Amino acid sequence: MLHKIYKEDYKNYRECAKLSFLLRKENHQKTIQWHDRELTYFFSLPEFGDEKQKDDLTNISAPSLELLANDDYSFSDLEVIDSETILDGLEVGYHAKQYFLRNYRCFDLDTYEKHLVANKTVEKILDANLEVLFEPRFEYNGCVTKVDVLKRNGTGWDLIEVKATTKVHREHLYDVLYQYYILTNCNIEIKNIYLMHLNGFYFHQGDLEYDNLFILASKYNLTTTGSKQENIMVGVKKDLAKRDFNQDIQRIKDIFQMPVAEALAWLKTSQCHNRGKYDYCIHVYAKLPKEHTIFNLYRLVKTKKARLYYENNFLSLYTSNFFDLNLTANQYRQIKVVQNLEGVVALSERRYLQSIYKEYVYPIYMYDFETVKSAIPKYENSTPYEQIPFQYSIHVLLDNKFNEEKHNIKHYRYLSDGVGDHRLVLIENLIKDLTRYGIGTYVAYNKSFEKQVLKKMALLYPIYEEILMQISDRTVDLMDFFKNFAIYKAEFNGSLSIKKTLPAFNLEFSYDDLEVQKGTDASSLFRKRLYNELQKDNNHLFFLKLNNAWKTISWQQWQDNYVKNLLLYCERDTYGMVVLFTKISELLREQGWIEW
Structure with a gap:
């Protein structure tokens, strides 16, 4: 059975290939049960998920375009609101549209039934009178995307991704990278890429002032502090030049079709599929006791947890060889209390x-x-x-x-x-x-x-x-x-x-x-x-x-x-x-x- 690929799938894959499997919609839960066994992982899940995806989607061909004809994947459908994170995204998206509606001739494709969106996208792309399109949908090589904003720029378009954040984060590059890949392969010429986000210093008085509320950023942060930045378009092209995007997509498809038994064995391996960022995988672990393991150890960083688990075979806090692990005083005290070597009150305090x-x-x-x-x-x-x-x-x-x-x-x-x-x-x-x-x-x-x-x-x-x-x-x-x-x-x-x-x-x-x-x-x-x-x-x-x-x-x-x-x-x-x-x-x- 063929699986459609969506933006979240690709973003999860870039963090670790194992995540693209675990966080797929049908596996979108903190504990996944296979054959009466469990896999538990301790990273934060996104606060949103897509609707039940259909695999019998049909394509409508058009001159130079492959567009999604019928797609049930949509974060914009208000019927599926189940968290305030989604609500913030929807509301920011609404006001981002108002930002453009003030000065441009716009068309919102989100107002149409899903089975009509493909034809309407083709029609509006070719309508030279329109300057801005909201939420057109595209498909290429089994990859589906919905673009927040496309703004006409001469013979091409500016790609604008709207974020309900107050900063541009490095991982946002993967959002636009994925969309750039699909759109350019659909022969949509992209002139510029922007990340549109909220101004964290905006002080609300009277009516919303959209020019102050939003920032249209052409750069993203290379560091967590924002001390080094790079042009988004440059970053996208550099990433595409050094890696085979089609190979990545094929790998995601292979992962989605992986038999359960094979997937279980793969997820339990120590390797982290993130291009060498970590020595050991910090994302997935075999079934663990819920209490008194190194994964509950106070402020122990994930990378050290993974190393201790895979390299030192250290898991239970009841293990006797913990004195050689170079832990902090609080971490040692936690273990001693668990093992009844010290009392509830530290006498030294x-x-x-x-x-x-x-x-x-x-x-x-x-x-x-x-x-x-x-x-x-x-x-x-x-x-x-x-x-x-x-x-x-x-x-x-x-x-x-x-x-x-x-x-x-x-x-x-x-x-x-x-x-x-x-x-x-x-x-x-x-x-x-x-x-x-x-x-x-x-x-x-x-x-x-x-x-x-x-x-x-x-x-x-x-x-x-x-x-x-x-x-x-x-x-x-x-x-x-x-x-x-x-x-x-x-x-x-x-x-x-x-x-x-x-x-x-x-x-x-x-x-x-x-x-x-x-x-x-x-x-x-x-x-x-x-x-x-x-x-x-x-x-x-x-x-x-x-x-x-x-x-x-x-x-x-x-x-x-x-x-x-x-x-x-x-x-x-x-x-x-x-x-x-x-x-x-x-x-x-x-x-x-x-x-x-």
């Missing part, structure tokens, strides 16, 4: 833990934000992807006589209804609730996030800058108790996240009884509420389709079905901090390091 505990002066305010972000700013004086707080929860410990039954504990909360700009109201309520019992100690878990939100709000509302910065400066981090592995339990499994540390101290503490169980779920729900309000003033196609596809939330639905659940989730977060602080206090008292 007594003074450090005592000094941290002394920072907790009553009243203690434990607080947590839930935020929403989007590629296209929705609020005045905000930037792309800025974290906008819409909810908070605060638990106040009045003195050291508090307990888990909530004696001497007060709780305060706020949740926006999604109508208008709620930030000023949120900040005013936050300040009131964080000073009800006077200035105290403010506690967050991984405090950098909360401090960042406070600083943004201080800049936005200078009248409250002094008190907000005072709160920020007096914020301590509950996670500090676990730094340097001063306190460590085997159940942490190499993570200091509260989702790991809290259950390790209190097995009964859980989010399982809640309708909302993750911060990402809370953010997504509020965004659906926000977009329902935005639709009232934006009757364009994007928001109309979005309301039906993403199921935005009306005010009445919000009140009836979501407010209670969101409040309970955020409250659980801060009460979890109270529980964790209680357990830490008990542990230190048992050591005799703090007073009862």
